Amino acid sequence: MTTGREYLRVSVDRSGRQKSNDEQQEDNRRCWSETDFGEPYRDVGSASRHSRTRRDGFDDLLDDLRTDRFGAEHLVLWESSRGSRKVGEWVELLELCEQRSVKIAVTTHGRIYDPSNSRDRKSLIEDAVDSEYESSKISTRVRRDAAALAAAGHPHGPVRFGYRRRYDPDTRRIAGEEPDPAEAPVIEELFARLEAGDSLRAIATDYERRGITTRTGKTMSPQFLRHFATNPAYAGLRLHVPGRRNGRVKPGEGSLTEGQWPAIVSMSRWHAVQKLLGDPTRRTNHGRNVRRGAGRHFLSMIAVCDPCGSVLIVGSENRTNRAPFYRCQQAGHVQVSKAGLDDVAERLIISYLRDRRNTHVDPGADTELAALRDQIAAIQVELDDLADQVGRGDLTAALAARAEPGIRKRLETAQQREIELSTPGVLRRLLGPGADIAARWADMPMSAKREAARLVLSPGYVGQLRVTPNPVPGRRGTPVEERVVLLRKETNELNSPNSIEE
Structure with a gap:
């Protein structure tokens, strides 16, 4: 009686037509009934050169042959392609088997090959070339079909949050996708609030408070919501990135076509949100670890130090009696009362928006x-x-x-x-009919106020809010208004905020 060890592999089979590892093993043992089988090597996954899946069983087989721990006379394969569809891997296996005097028994061929025999070796290598060629043809056909489906706007992959699948009642095949009545409003709200100036963190916190979760019951983090907010599928667009199998898509990567499913949000709103999320001025960490409280202070990273042009941040407070203040991030050129500067900025914004000559919502x-x-x-x-x-x-x-x-x-x-x-979306919640702008302002979350300040206190609107040093060093009584200047786009000159509506 001879000895043998099997290498059993099956690709992930959704059709139910492939031989499972157990079925391959039964065939092997019927064919080679005079063989004493040892522990088999097992893998589930493709052996194609296009596959990115690790095959631990195959790696163990090669390691045992290299270290002379294989411990059998024959390597038993159900068919030669079970070994590998990569010619390089297959040749390495043949060479190791030849070095250890291990013969290869192929059940579907009903014969045993000797790698040291030139004719047998040629037959086995030809099998590997044929397998790799067939694998390449399948891969090309799959990529071509995927590109055709993308061009036609067909949905791809698992059904995304916010949608549900419709199935043909006779064939049970997918007939299309439609907004899910329970999930679609969550997506609509997300986009509407982002366009209005709410932050991803504020929305995530609110969703958690209200018990809105993923389909698996997990909390929706800001990063998770960002993935939703940047997905073009919600605007009815199909994204296709040739060759990409998984991972995040880079901005501008791939091509967009009109999808064959209804949009949950309009393309105009989707594009507005992409513009907001892609704006580098929204970042409060500027390449460093996020500070505790970043984005919670009204003018932090928005107001500017006039001498050096650096942004102002909230000063670290060691003395318990001192009120919070803004300071120059770069070199400490200026310090100013946080409450005083916030008050000046709020009055500037509200005064500007009350003048309908500046903004108009029709x-x-x-x-x-x-x-x-x-x-x-x-x-x-x-x-x-x-x-x-x-x-x-x-x-x-x-x-x-x-x-x-x-x-x-x-x-x-x-x-x-x-x-x-x-008219920027962040201002629309302030400019609509009804309550006074000041009352609307008071009701806005800090994230939306910061978005409004970032827009209105810019050179193209009221002007960039800049703070000058205290004219008398050590004197605290200088009014904040006297230290504020505005840099306007049309003149590129500094102006004092002469009229601030009380």
């Missing part, structure tokens, strides 16, 4: 703006699709060059009209 214009932003997004998708057609060879570069200028002209015209109609 419900009709708002409707037109939403439609216009949807149009801009559609034109952008049209441009992306033109580039994809050239890349696939469906359209010549010459024809694309003739079509592109007209599409870009329409895009520029629509974008210019958007600028004329736009």
Whole structure:
């Protein structure tokens, strides 16, 4: 009686048509009934060169052959492709078997191969070449099909939060996706609040308080909500990144096409949120570890030190009797009362917004703006699709060059009209009809107030809020208003806030 050890492998099988490891083992033992089998090596996963899955059983097999711990006369495989679909791996296995005088028994062939025999070796290597070629054909076909499904806007992967699947009652195949009545409002609220200026952390805290969780019952963290907020699927767009299997998508990576499912949020709102989340001025840590309390102070990282141009931060407080203050982050050029500067900034913002010559919210214009932003997004998708057609060879570069200028002209015209109609979303909750702006301001969360301050206290609006040093060192009685100057865009000059509405 001879001795043998099996290497059993099956790919992840969703069809139910592949031989399981146990079924392979039964076939092996029927075919080689005169063999005394030792402990088998087992793996579940592809052996293709396109696979990224580790095969621990195969690695153990190679290690045992290298260290002469294999302990049998034959390596038994159900079929030769079970060993590897990578020619390099297969050749390494053959060489190790030859060094240890181990023969290879292939059950589906009904014969035993000797790696030291040139004819047997040639047959086994030809099997590996054929397997790798077949694996490559399958991979190419899968990628081509995935690209075609993406171009047609078909959904891909597990059903995302906010949607549910519809199935054909006869075939039970997926018929489409539709907003889930329980989950879709959570997504709608997320985008609306982000556009209005709420922070991801504030929304996450509120969701936790209200018991809103993931499908598995976990708390929705700010990072989790950011993943939702940057997902184009909620605007009815299908993202396709050729060759990507998992991991985060980088901004601008891949191509977008119109999906075959209804959007939960408008494309205009989705694009507005992407612009907000991608704004580098929203960061409060600037490359360092986040400070405790970062983003909780009204003007921290927004107001500016006039002498050096560095941002102001809240000063560390060691003396219990001293009120909180802002200070220059860079070199301590200025210090100013936190309460006093906050008060000046709030009155500047409210005074500016009360003047309807500065901002105007027209419900009709708002409707037109939403439609216009949807149009801009559609034109952008049209441009992306033109580039994809050239890349696939469906359209010549010459024809694309003739079509592109007209599409870009329409895009520029629509974008210019958007600028004329736009009122930033963070200001809309302040400027709508009803309660006074000051009352609305008082009800806003700090994250929304900071977004409003970041916008209004900028050179294109009221002016960049800058603080000068105390004119008399050591004197604390200088009013904060006298130390505030505003840098405006049109003049690039510093101006005092001469009129602040009380």
